[in-house]
Amino acid sequence: MLAVENLCKHFGGLQAVHNCSFSVAEGTITGLIGPNGAGKTTTFNMIAGELPPTSGKILFEGQDIAGLPTHEMFHRGIVRTFQIPHELAQMTVLENLMLVPPAQPGERLWSNWFSRASVRSREKSVMEQAEDALEFLSIYHLRDELAGNLSGGQKKLLELGRTMMTNAKLVLLDEPGAGVNPTLVLKIRDMILRLKEERGYTFCLIEHDMDMIGALCDPVIVMAEGAVLMEGSMDEVRSDPRVLDAYLGGEAA
Amino acid sequence: MDALYGYSLYFISLLTMGGIYAVLCLGLNVQWGFAGLFNAGIGGFFAIGAYVTALLTTAPSARHIGGFEINTLVAYGLSMLAAGLVAWGVGKVCLRLRSDYLAIATIGAAEVVRLIFKNETDYTNGPRGVSAIPKPFETLPEPWNHIAFLVIVLIAVAIAFWALQIAQRAPWGRVMTAIRENEPAVRAAGKDVEQFRMEGFVLGAMLMGLAGAFMAQYLKFVDPNLSDPLTATFLVWVMLVVGGSANNKGAVIGAVLIWTLWSASEIVTGRLPDEWAVRTAYARIFLIGLMLQVFLQKYPLGIFPEQRPRPPRSSRESA
Ligand SMILES: Nc1ncnc2c1ncn2[C@@H]1O[C@H](COP(=O)(O)OP(=O)(O)OP(=O)(O)O)[C@@H](O)[C@H]1O
Numbered sequence A: 001m002l003a004v005e006n007l008c009k010h011f012g013g014l015q016a017v018h019n020c021s022f023s024v025a026e027g028t029i030t031g032l033i034g035p036n037g038a039g040k041t042t043t044f045n046m047i048a049g050e051l052p053p054t055s056g057k058i059l060f061e062g063q064d065i066a067g068l069p070t071h072e073m074f075h076r077g078i079v080r081t082f083q084i085p086h087e088l089a090q091m092t093v094l095e096n097l098m099l100v101p102p103a104q105p106g107e108r109l110w111s112n113w114f115s116r117a118s119v120r121s122r123e124k125s126v127m128e129q130a131e132d133a134l135e136f137l138s139i140y141h142l143r144d145e146l147a148g149n150l151s152g153g154q155k156k157l158l159e160l161g162r163t164m165m166t167n168a169k170l171v172l173l174d175e176p177g178a179g180v181n182p183t184l185v186l187k188i189r190d191m192i193l194r195l196k197e198e199r200g201y202t203f204c205l206i207e208h209d210m211d212m213i214g215a216l217c218d219p220v221i222v223m224a225e226g227a228v229l230m231e232g233s234m235d236e237v238r239s240d241p242r243v244l245d246a247y248l249g250g251e252a253a
Numbered sequence B: 001m002d003a004l005y006g007y008s009l010y011f012i013s014l015l016t017m018g019g020i021y022a023v024l025c026l027g028l029n030v031q032w033g034f035a036g037l038f039n040a041g042i043g044g045f046f047a048i049g050a051y052v053t054a055l056l057t058t059a060p061s062a063r064h065i066g067g068f069e070i071n072t073l074v075a076y077g078l079s080m081l082a083a084g085l086v087a088w089g090v091g092k093v094c095l096r097l098r099s100d101y102l103a104i105a106t107i108g109a110a111e112v113v114r115l116i117f118k119n120e121t122d123y124t125n126g127p128r129g130v131s132a133i134p135k136p137f138e139t140l141p142e143p144w145n146h147i148a149f150l151v152i153v154l155i156a157v158a159i160a161f162w163a164l165q166i167a168q169r170a171p172w173g174r175v176m177t178a179i180r181e182n183e184p185a186v187r188a189a190g191k192d193v194e195q196f197r198m199e200g201f202v203l204g205a206m207l208m209g210l211a212g213a214f215m216a217q218y219l220k221f222v223d224p225n226l227s228d229p230l231t232a233t234f235l236v237w238v239m240l241v242v243g244g245s246a247n248n249k250g251a252v253i254g255a256v257l258i259w260t261l262w263s264a265s266e267i268v269t270g271r272l273p274d275e276w277a278v279r280t281a282y283a284r285i286f287l288i289g290l291m292l293q294v295f296l297q298k299y300p301l302g303i304f305p306e307q308r309p310r311p312p313r314s315s316r317e318s319a
């Protein structure tokens, strides 16, 4: 579904991502792990259109999408969450979600003035969709709270909620479990699995929580210093000396 | 009785000018309050609107192009269109850049507009301006002609206010607020941020153009000084900041209030002794600056701060 070929991103002299190649097959939850600064988030930023790559290709469903703007990626079905939550602080939790669905008639100025009925009926269905997502995430009680007032973990859930507001094909999750309490992490795991089953999403998941990666991901891609170190099942990754050396630490089992 | 009549005429003119400024200020509110775009060349769009109406509605004259004598309502539309088109051009070049560049670019655009009107003497009569601009209902007997024009302006204010109120509460306004809150999040939600910015910029400029059209008719005269940075740009900013940015009611009330104070300051400075007379212009600016300080001390977010729409009622029974 997604294939990254020789992707490079250089910030001045710093090679954040260098000749990185991997692919994500449809229907999988592909893990992306690696030490801090390995270039995982930067890779996501390029796939989601937030940053233009210095060079290389990003093939999505066979088409090279490298360098397209973010909204273009979104409309092709790539949705991402942020490592650092990007909530709309002065807007309510509900509004944060209602923003997301694409092609709302009310986003066109004209329709708001001259075809208000269609705007209103769509708003109603968007609101119901957002409320469903809030219920799914069990944060319905925070519906009318300002998003800026949420706790760190609740903001992470809201990030996840955004991916439920559209018909995504590929969802890029950047550390959805970081800073979230253990029971909630288990919940997030379940939610990812449910979204995969119910909606047919394909996931690419960055995490430092190896339990979560182990429970969800196959295959797992290990990045280090901007490139792919290896790829394989979690067991293969766990027992690879290079990975232990660069990232997981400890002795080979 | 005569004095009373004089006062009512003054009151009508105060409201008319206040209304024209309210349209300007609503335009700035779309650009700054909704979209967060810093327009420092309001006067340019205002002057474009004024000149389009001036040149299209006047009778033939040897001094400038014209003699089209088109219908007033059509002239309003074309004034808005012209200002909107120029905004689109400026926006195409500048909206992608960092926001402070937009401020510089709009100052530049306003200056270019002023220089064109000043120097294209064949078309615009240069610094001497365009006069004898027809004003709707001017043939009615006094004071009905003034009142009728006031009503036109007030209708425009009401329509603009209504349209912006709806837009702000609609999904369109939600996207606009979200862009000011956290732009990357809005991009990640698949919105074309540039497109929304452009819409806000153009819509605001169109309102400024409409205000210009009213101004041309009200004064029955336009000249290049209409784009004066002080009265056409700075004053409008004061109005919006005092009234309350991102609040349409604030924009309207701020415009009427500041215009009243501004025109009252003329009465005060007009009574100064002769040797001070040349300094009155500066004294008025000083007074406005002082007033801005006083208001901001008391109302840091403007008299009517931004208000988010109330959350919609839940579709769920319980919870
Ligand atoms: N916008 C930027 N400008 C300059 N350098 C950057 C930028 N973004 C990332 N970097 C650098 O690129 C490198 C890779 O960063 P990245 O955020 O992709 O790491 P990561 O793998 O996501 O790490 P972590 O696990 O800590 O989130 C880092 O050295 C970082 O300092």
Ligand SMILES: [Mg+2]
Binding pocket: A040, A041, A042, A083, A174
């Ligand atoms: Mg990261």
